[in-house]
Amino acid sequence: MKGVSRETFDVDKQIQQLAEGCSAFGITLGGERKRKFCDYLEELLEWNRRVNLVSRQDTENIALHHFLDSLSFLPNIEIPQEARMIDVGTGAGFPGIPLKICCPDLRLTLVESTRKKVLFLKHIIDTLRLSGVSVLHERAEALHQDSKYRDNFDIVVARAVSPLRSLTLLCLPFLKPGGKFVAYKGGDVRGELREARLELSKISGRFEREIDVFLPLSNRKRQLIVFTKAHKERNGDAILSKL
Numbered sequence: 001m002k003g004v005s006r007e008t009f010d011v012d013k014q015i016q017q018l019a020e021g022c023s024a025f026g027i028t029l030g031g032e033r034k035r036k037f038c039d040y041l042e043e044l045l046e047w048n049r050r051v052n053l054v055s056r057q058d059t060e061n062i063a064l065h066h067f068l069d070s071l072s073f074l075p076n077i078e079i080p081q082e083a084r085m086i087d088v089g090t091g092a093g094f095p096g097i098p099l100k101i102c103c104p105d106l107r108l109t110l111v112e113s114t115r116k117k118v119l120f121l122k123h124i125i126d127t128l129r130l131s132g133v134s135v136l137h138e139r140a141e142a143l144h145q146d147s148k149y150r151d152n153f154d155i156v157v158a159r160a161v162s163p164l165r166s167l168t169l170l171c172l173p174f175l176k177p178g179g180k181f182v183a184y185k186g187g188d189v190r191g192e193l194r195e196a197r198l199e200l201s202k203i204s205g206r207f208e209r210e211i212d213v214f215l216p217l218s219n220r221k222r223q224l225i226v227f228t229k230a231h232k233e234r235n236g237d238a239i240l241s242k243l
């Protein structure tokens with residue numbers, strides 16, 4: 001970022017808060033990770049002047065509301081070594097990029113349908129020198145029939161994309177049998193979950209559990225809704241017609 005002292009101060013403060021929040025989650029934020037989050041935050045603030053990446057009312061809280069929130073996965077769900085993860089509707093990279101910074105061996109695919117956000121994602125992957133990350137400028141449903149993506153991921157994540165019913169239809173086709181789909185949700189999800197469960201058996205999906213997370217330092221609550229897939233999905237066209 002180019003010499004804006006107040007923002008530089010805010011960046012340092014936010015990264016300090018992130019380190020404290022991470023420590024409460026049992027995640028160590030050493031020098032290299034800290035530098036990466038710092039660069040990520042600076043670039044986000046810079047790009048956010050031109051492209052709507054995060055709410056402009058909330059730029060003082062990006063580290064807690066977006067980075068730390070994305071990381072709430074880590075103390076709660078195990079990520080296998082060299083897991084393949086796909087982040088559907090990743091926007092500015094949430095939750096995929098913070099997870100990649102903390103789990104460097106993750107093989108990450110980011111899917112985003114808005115071109116300007118895709119440009120930001122490519123820029124940030126370059127700037128942070130993240131390897132093993134690919135970005136797809138696509139609607140996720142357009143990838144369902146492609147054997148490179150279908151039934152191919154250990155973990156699917158989605159944060160703030162759509163209600164659970166359509167989200168499970170959008171995300172489960174990417175899972176390997178036995179893989180996990182984790183939806184980041186807020187508020188009262190009971191109604192959404194009830195509707196999603198009506199569809200699950202048709203797409204080989206199973207609701208596994210709901211994890212309530214309390215985000216350190218910001219008094220926010222987050223729910224992680226975990227689904228699994230029993231076997232390969234055969235009826236892709238039927239899914240598309242429901243979206």
Ligand code: SAH
Binds near residue numbers: 088090091117159
């Ligand atoms: N996950 C990010 C962004 C949430 S906003 C975060 O938590 O901040 C939802 C994003 O999903 C938008 O950027 C939108 O362009 C993208 N999106 C919505 N439907 C999509 C689809 N079917 N395929 C790919 N991207 C989609």
